[in-house]
Amino acid sequence: MKASVVVLFILTQSVFAQVNTKSLDKYFSQALDDWEVPGMAVAVVKDGEIIFAKGYGVLEVNKKKKVDEHSNFAIASNTKAFISASLAHLVWEGKISWDDKVVKYLPYFALYDAYATQNATIRDLLSHRLGLGTYSGDVIWYKSEYSAEEVIKHIKYVPQAYDFRAGYGYSNLMFITAGEVIKSVTGMAWDEFIQKHFLNQLKMDRTVMSVNDLPKMDNIASPHKTINEKITPIPWTNWDNMGAAGGIISNVNDMSKWMIMQMNNGLNGTDTLFSPIVQVDMWTPHNNYKVSLASQKNMPSKHFNGYGLGWGLSDYQGRKMVNHGGGYDGIYSKLTMIPEEHLGVVVLTNAMTGIATSITMKAIDEILDSGDRDWSKEALPGAKRYADYKKKRIAKKVEARVEGTSPSSPLESFVGEYYDEFYGQVNVALEEDHLVIDFVPAPKLKADLSHWHNNTFKLEWKEIHAWFGFGTLQFMYDNNNEVTGIEFDVPNYDIFFEEIHLKKM
Template identity: 45%
Template sequence: FAIASNSKAFTAAALAILVDEGRIKWDDPATKYLPGFQLYDPYATRELTVRDLISHRSGLATFGGDLLWYETTYDRNEVLRRIRYLKPTSSFRSRYGYQNIMFLAAGQIVANMSGKSWDEFVREHFFVPLGMNRTVTSIRDLKNMDDVATPHNEVDGRVRAIHYSNVDAVGPAAGINTSVAELAQWIRLQLGRGTYNGKQIFSSARSHDMWSPNTIIPLSEASEKFNPTRHFNLYGMGWFLSDYQGRKVASHSGGLDGMVSQVALMPEENLGVVVLTNSETALGTILVNKVFDTFLGVPARDWSAEIMARVKQGEAADKVEEQKIEASRVPNTKPSLALAGYTGTFTGEMYGDARVTEENGHLVLRLVAAPNFVGDLEHWHYDTFRIKWRDSIVYPFPKGFVTFTLSPEGKVDQLKLDVPNPDFDFKELEFHHIESSSAQK
């Protein structure tokens, strides 16, 4: 199974080993160990520490920049180079913003300071000593293995098998594939505060560091009502920190196309729970809560029914939102230009190029860095077109919209994307027209 963001704890622990060895310090500037790393804000670039990288307080938005690695041809170094063009959404260290690319930067520090790739480092320091013999850091390593789960997602009410997502470019944030039996050994190491079968892999002091809070995550009123025994939500380094029935909990979830993982530890009880699934459901949360309740002997709750009710509420809200979108359409409008006037190459500093062509009487959008991102455009109103993504994309994106803006001379100038979804912010992508389709020929 792909464990996605449960890989982050491995990256934090890799840094912890380097701290133990005196090669790095948590509160040194990240640029000391990663020369050339740059954020949009010069102050954040200068002040960002190793601790900040893995605490989700960079000032970048939750999932900000993730379109740089998802389905693109960019490697780790190129993703990090391009993140300098992403504008922050909050002041540095002022609030929580869940970041994959900052963990990628942390993984590159591991590589720079150890002389080994992140993949080699975690294999040598964790997989081998813990006996995690089938655990790998890339889906390419799964090709010659048997007993490998197939990811599934749901589209229009139908569950379908899909291919694995290659996330090598952001491996330190999401790249590990493993089994319940092998991940259980990782849990034993964590509950052992860095010691496994009598061998110390990282110190108890570093375990304390990783399980100490750095960033406050606001608890919503709805969340408090749903789980009244939970009083706080924080992030340490590679771990979420909260409480459950009076016990401290260190946990993390992970999600990729067709795969969801859940790891939860209750250190005071020496209890750890691992749930790996090959579908995109809330099963992990349900099972973790059920195990905790049973272990602690507290009154049982029907977590499955309660969470299903919340899922249904979410689906109903999505339908209402879709109705609002349909109602917002202005009827009987026409594009400002002939279709050929919208074609050409559009470019942005952060993402690269997008191309619009005219094919069989309609426009087609292609994101050059992500060859699978192809969408057919249907006129919506004025200079806005609705996107129908082709089946080459496994993520169930809604249709979304492309809006073209025109220059004072009446020529196409910019292309703006709006694809509402919980994981990727297309509005971050800024594209400016640079040439016409005829010029390309």
């Protein structure tokens, strides 16, 4: 026993000797400053061992508590791999098949047409190929009090974006549905199943699956948003109703254990959490999408982009790359593995920037001796251009405001109940001298309405929202000058209010 420990120690030290951890440490620290990220944690695993794990910066801007390898962040869409692994476990046990129809387990599940509804499979749910647009329908669950089942019952109203199994549209709604399939098959909620079959087995002791668990914990990163050029802490947002698509909260130490198990083909010591056969399914492309010209220029060795079952797939310098990103309100994550090298990198940050990709690629290059690119320096100008583009998008709308106008009818005419079968009920009330809009399923989206121009009003949100800020709505009229509905314009790239078409009841 002592001899084996000595051998393990020597092997681990040998890996350390080959990797310039001091150089990486310096690079990561500089990148944190360059990207103006409050805090970040990074871990690297190689050949079944954690060879690097460290925190940088602070848990919350303007506070002293430091990030370390045990600091918890939202991993957001990196949750999806836990859902696919859970279903893989059930496939391995013979309880389900990847090709089982979804309606077999969720009779209330429905898509935009009968054929898609009846033929959608578990495999389809996990590979973003069911015909919905990227992020389409996310406004249904965002900050709403709908249960997961209630969210799923609204999916039939989400518009079709492309033909069934004929395109790529990243869909959180389908992973919410997959989580409910786990519940139907096992009688256990998705989070209970993951706790029992993965977190407990891997001793991921600080990993939780709801923000409701955070008050009893310490060492928690605060989410941040840049507001008026200032990095600002924002509250944690409850994602329980979509938790199967993005609800897990973890740290790089725990996530390293997850990566080691993944690269060990589902084995955890002598225990099998899922078989190598079903892992092949998860890591096989089920839905391919183009490598853009910009991506080809940035990474000439990349030949394909695809999505397996809960995992993004591509290649880097002749090696398969298995990865996923995650975006939560004020927190971003990225997990990447090069399975044939038994190499994995996880990056967790408490800001909404693209730093994680640069950190990941630098670590991979250093460990595989595959180049000396300054990924961070190369990426920063593009990130700043994108930030400027988003500002200009808002500025253009502000510039279009027509001063000196007034609504076509008194404020009282806008008061009432509005409804859209896609979303639900929204109420407009008159409080003192101004209008207030109340999204009934999502009280946290309540906003005052200030007159913008004509029959358009600006949304003055009661709370800070990570994905959007500026927004307007327009009251619609019929030919008799009667208010008939509301249309939204809330420019952002994640939560699409324009999918809501309210009719006055």
